[in-house]
C-alpha cells in the first residue's frame with residue numbers, strides 16, 4: 001500500500017524529523033522530507049508548476065493512497081514550510097484521500113492548535129482526515145530521542161491501521 005509520511009519541519013535538529021525516522025523503522029511507508037526538497041515560496045506562476053521539487057511533491061501526494069502529515073507546532077500553527085507546500089496542492093491531490101495528522105510540540109499542552117490548523121487546511125483540500133490525531137511532546141521521546149514511548153508507538157500503530165482500513169474500504173467502493 002502506498003502510504004506517504006511527510007516531515008513538515010524545517011529545523012536541522014528536528015524532533016519531527018526524528019519522529020519520522022522512528023516511524024519509518026517500524027512501518028513500510030514512503031517518506032517525503034520537505035526540509036530537503038527546496039520547494040520555492042508559492043507565487044502562483046505557471047513556471048513553478050514545472051519546478052522539479054514542486055512536481056515531485058505534487059506527484060507523490062497525488063499518487064499516495066493515504067498520507068500522514070507531521071508538523072511541529074510553531075506559534076500555535078503548523079510550520080510555514082508545510083503550509084507553503086500545501087499551497088501547491090489542490091483537491092485533485094487529496095480529495096477523499098485518507099489522511100492522518102501528527103504534531104510535535106514543546107510540551108506545556110501545545111500541539112492541538114497546529115493539529116486544528118492543519119485539519120482545517122486539509123479539509124479545504126477535501127482530504128478525509130481521520131479523527132484520531134497525535135501530539136508528540138519532548139518527554140514522549142526516549143533513549144536520547146532515538147525512540148518513542150510504547151504508548152506513542154501504540155497510537156501510531158492505530159493511526160496507520162485506521163488509514164489502511166480506510167484505503168481498503170475506498171478500494172472496495174471503486
Ligand SMILES: Cc1cc2nc3c(=O)[nH]c(=O)nc-3n(C[C@H](O)[C@H](O)[C@H](O)COP(=O)(O)O)c2cc1C
Nearest residue numbers: 009011014015016072073074075076105106110111
Ligand atoms: C518558532 C517556534 C515556535 C514554537 N511555538 C510553539 C507553540 O506554539 N507551541 C508549542 O507547543 N511548542 C512550540 N514550539 C516548540 C516546538 O513545537 C518544539 O520544539 C517541537 O519539537 C518543534 O519541532 P521541530 O523540532 O521539528 O522543530 C515552538 C518552537 C519554535 C522554534
